[in-house]
Amino acid sequence: MLQSETGFRLLKGHLDRAAQAALVEAVLARVDRSPLFTPAMPRTGRKMSVRMTNFGPLGWVTDKDRGYRYQAAHPVTGEAWPNLPQALFDLWEAVSGWPDPPEACLVNWYGPGARLGQHIDADEDAKFAPVVSVSLGDSAKFRLGGPTPKGPTTSLTLDSGDVVVLAGPARRFRHGVDRIYPGTSTLLPPGWRPGRINLTLRRVTKGQAGQAGDRGTQPA
Numbered sequence: 001m002l003q004s005e006t007g008f009r010l011l012k013g014h015l016d017r018a019a020q021a022a023l024v025e026a027v028l029a030r031v032d033r034s035p036l037f038t039p040a041m042p043r044t045g046r047k048m049s050v051r052m053t054n055f056g057p058l059g060w061v062t063d064k065d066r067g068y069r070y071q072a073a074h075p076v077t078g079e080a081w082p083n084l085p086q087a088l089f090d091l092w093e094a095v096s097g098w099p100d101p102p103e104a105c106l107v108n109w110y111g112p113g114a115r116l117g118q119h120i121d122a123d124e125d126a127k128f129a130p131v132v133s134v135s136l137g138d139s140a141k142f143r144l145g146g147p148t149p150k151g152p153t154t155s156l157t158l159d160s161g162d163v164v165v166l167a168g169p170a171r172r173f174r175h176g177v178d179r180i181y182p183g184t185s186t187l188l189p190p191g192w193r194p195g196r197i198n199l200t201l202r203r204v205t206k207g208q209a210g211q212a213g214d215r216g217t218q219p220a
């Protein structure tokens with residue numbers, strides 16, 4: 001486990017193979033009802049290479065006209081998002097140190113050529129609540145920068161079962177996924193592999209901790 005004063009934590013192999021498989025099963029059952037969609041960049045409408053869906057009361061979406069936002073309904077089906085698997089509430093409780101439960105689980109599916117550009121997670125009102133993310137399936141090259149648009153970055157390999165926590169200052173650190181390494185995991189069923197699923201858990205609305213003050217409650 002890597003831990004640093006920045007609030008970035010990489011919990012290597014936090015989920016064992018059985019926990020990963022159970023999570024994949026929970027994800028696939030929900031994706032049946034809440035299919036992956038292709039998000040598009042604000043203004044340009046350029047399609048992203050990662051496909052997405054969400055679980056929980058709120059989901060992160062983006063399109064040409066309305067940009068980045070959270071909403072309660074799937075942009076294609078208009079249905080409410082499926083509920084959050086219990087295992088993800090448990091994970092949040094175990095690693096986030098945040099008193100309010102997560103409200104959104106963004107499901108990112110990376111096919112062999114997919115990547116995610118450098119960005120800062122900044123669309124949440126709960127600005128200080130950690131972001132917790134899980135890697136499932138093929139390994140990925142994850143690149144972490146700092147709080148500014150430029151400056152040095154560090155590359156890390158995220159393998160299936162790894163959990164990343166962005167808390168404290170690192171909550172506002174730039175990051176992205178440069179590539180996946182196709183065929184490095186047998187976790188996902190045929191039809192989904194080669195590929196990688198990332199589950200990103202976020203608190204969106206301020207909740208109790210966020211109401212407590214501008215800085216919110218310090219995570220335990």
Ligand SMILES: O=C(O)CCC(=O)C(=O)O
Nearest residue numbers: 106108121133177198200
């Ligand atoms: O796929 C990942 O590991 C990172 C995903 C991410 O940064 C995001 O969804 O905001």
Ligand SMILES: [Fe+2]
Nearest residue numbers: 119120121175
């Ligand atoms: Fe992110």
